[in-house]
Amino acid sequence: MIIRPYEPKDKENVRFVCLNSEGPCKSSARGINFSLAVYCDYYIEKEPENCFVAADENDKAVGYIICTENFDVFKGRFVSEYYPKIKKWEYRRRKSALRSIVPHEKYKEEYPAHLHIDVLPEYQRMGLGHKMTDVLLEHLKKKGVKGIMLTTWIKNEKGRGFYDKYGFTLLEETKNCAVYGLKL
Template sequence: MATPFIRPFNTATDQDAGLHVFYTTADASVSHEPARTISSYLYYCAYTHLSPSTCLVLDDGAGLAVGYIIGTPDTAAFSSHWKSSFAPTLEAKLIPPPHLSTEDPALETPLVKGLRKSVYEGACSMLQGVGDREVLREYPAHLHINILPEFTGKGWGGKMVGAWLEVVKELGAQGVHLGMVRTNEGARRFYERLGFRLCEEVLDGGASGKVGRQDGAVCLVKRL
């Protein structure tokens, strides 16, 4: 039986497999179209397009990517690059720019309009635009990780995070953050075992009355 292993992302062979992982593991809130497709550009395609060198995959041992961890060591620079190099490549028919009104009700829901805005503005992090951005300077890297269900619970998630943190640390990042669905207690425990903790900054202007929270998500941070 083939043994899974972690390796660098291969643009030529892993893009579609990684997209399958994204669609399979996407949160239920974006599991319908067009939110599903737009989210894939926001949470997956931008990273593999702009920074494949900071993307790792879990190989099933036979060449197929069955999980990935993607991100950037410098969120501010990545977002700027996104707006200048990735957003202009988006197909307006597939993802209408946020300033355009459409006749498709599905594209005009608050959720989808927010996704359209985020993907064109490079809004890739919960820490962007927070206060004086000191917290983003302290934790400049951010990540996304997804693994197919049949490969979870076997220790690969922790190994992938550890390998990825070494990559961004070598690139100069001294801290990392991530956003996660607030109600996903299992994921929260997983990250806390790896040394992440709740961000102590107020991220929503005090609307929730809690630190580290923004709408239905929370931000976790870790020093490197």
């Protein structure tokens, strides 16, 4: 397994990992559209230079860490180009997409970057998450980014265990989500 920069050829595998990291995807077409628009496509399409993958012996991406280095830049492009992909009549999903970035706005001065990380189930707990995070953080430090944050579902035991173990600081818990940050 190697950790390497994201390449355009990884796109479909990265999207597959996004939808299947918690087991075979059971989402509806609308759920898939939502997950890709909110958690995946912005990063690989707009900031591919801030994305890394874990690739197997056939150079196939089985895990990724994807990131924006600046929340304000992200927000402008997300709201104008990705948010509209969730149809207007899908009120619940639209609200949820905007709610998902509220903590990022709140913490953006100290933690302007944010990330998403996922590994296919059969490759979890092999150290790939740690290795990918090491690579991303080194990359961001070289760029002078001062902090990175993320949010996760409050009951996500795997994710929360991982962030605690890596050394992220728990910034806040809301009704549904836990917010973590790391100064660089």
